Amino acid sequence: MSASADPNRNRAVDWALMAYIVLAYAFVFAPIAASFVFSFNSDRFPSIPLGHFTLDWYRAVATDPLVWEGARNTLFVGVIVGVVSTALGFGAAYTDYRYNFFGKQVYLALALLPPTIPVIILGLAMLAYLSRVGLSGNALSVIISHVVVCAPFAMAIIRLRLSQMDPALEPAAWNLGASEWKAMRHVIVPFTMPAILGALFITMAVSFDEFAVAWFVSGLNETLPVKVLGFLQGQVSPRINAIGTFVFVLSMTLVILAQLLLSGRSATPADKE
Template identity: 80%
Template sequence: MSDFNRSAPVEWGLRAYLLLTFAFVFAPIAASFVFSFNVDRFPSLPLGGFSLTWYQQVAADPLVWEGLRNTLIAGITVSVLATALGFGAAYTDFRYNFFGKSLYLALALLPPTIPVVILGLAMLAFLANIGLSGGIHSVIIAHVVMCAPFAMAIIRLRLSQMDASLEAAAWNLGASQWVAMRHVIIPFCRPAIFAALFITMAVSFDEFAVSWFVSGLNETLPVKVLGFLQGQVSPKINVIGTFVFLTSMTLVILAQILLMKRSTGGKAGQ
């Protein structure tokens, strides 16, 4: 590369800009973490002093526990259902060609591009009309719609690393399709399946808009946070935010580790 267009100020300027961008992105996340330990109700600088008051208040709030229970029930159910649907669709895309396939894929991948207010309203009206709104099951139904595309994308990527002749070899050796699925495809996809489980769970944990529309009285934790936001200043939001952040990050890092294994495994196979 020629040095004609290199200059130290520009290089450092770009790097400084990048740091500023990261600062902007992480400032709110860091602030909520820091202020969750701050003793003052009204956040200000300098900090008032270290305290676990807000953590104790959150822990003593039955509404929070109820929300957490709903979030966990929804998150776990959603991740299993969405991953199962996503796996099926990814495998279908991998193995079959059929008339209307692009429509099938569009239907499977489109939900994340629809604004959540519209999805929320549509779900609420539709589920209310067939008598399924206002419960934790409504949240589950809606979240599976939103999460299945992510699961599908993750598992599809893994399948694209698989040598297509592996499955064929299993057939040659006398395996039925079901046996090949159980002993070849699923073991190969296992890391991606777990990654999809964790990612969809994390997405469901954070989703508030559609849940807010359809959950009725069975509010999930993020919907409770939305409620707190409508009220007055409450450092409880910081505590819940920190908790949800740590939970989601644990899930994401687990998924990341699994996907790392995937990429090294893929390299070894080449």
């Protein structure tokens, strides 16, 4: 960015572009902010002018046993999904990093494609297939389908970290007498640890928010987002805002943790790029 006498530099255009950025972010954050504000607002039918401050909706949510059950299911599913997808994603990322083999393109396609299939189709396919093999309508079916969607995210995050690693590190460990397993434990895993934890938190956050596939396959073991879908189908209720704000804070905590982990140690001496 140089040249003050550039004919293409026009203050008015610059200002207009800046204003446009602000507008774009306003559009993106309007629903998020509104949901936050109205979760503390007393009116039954949220609008302006605002009523008074209240914690009623949080209280209503907190005393609703169905919500607690949903939250328990969400947490239970999310933690397992996080661990399994991160493990699978790590394996796939390492495979892509280290090996070349016939059919690798297909392997990578399988590893990365699932999130591009519309959730509604995935939901239907999962429901039909899992009920056929006797696995539908329970928490396990939600876990299975969520891992399919989440593992690619874990793989992408960990693969990115591996690409920052000096490719000579692992062979160096072998030359010094480490077995492949030892090199994995003492070189690869420590180096990718921030990304592993990051992937863990991100996949959990994705699972916490996923409602469509879960809606199809969960049966009676509904997760919290599926409950929210139920609220949405029923009457208008600011309880959605309370749950949304709560889940948002939870997800953001996970994401920020992941972000800190991913950026915190990325400037290690091993980075060559």
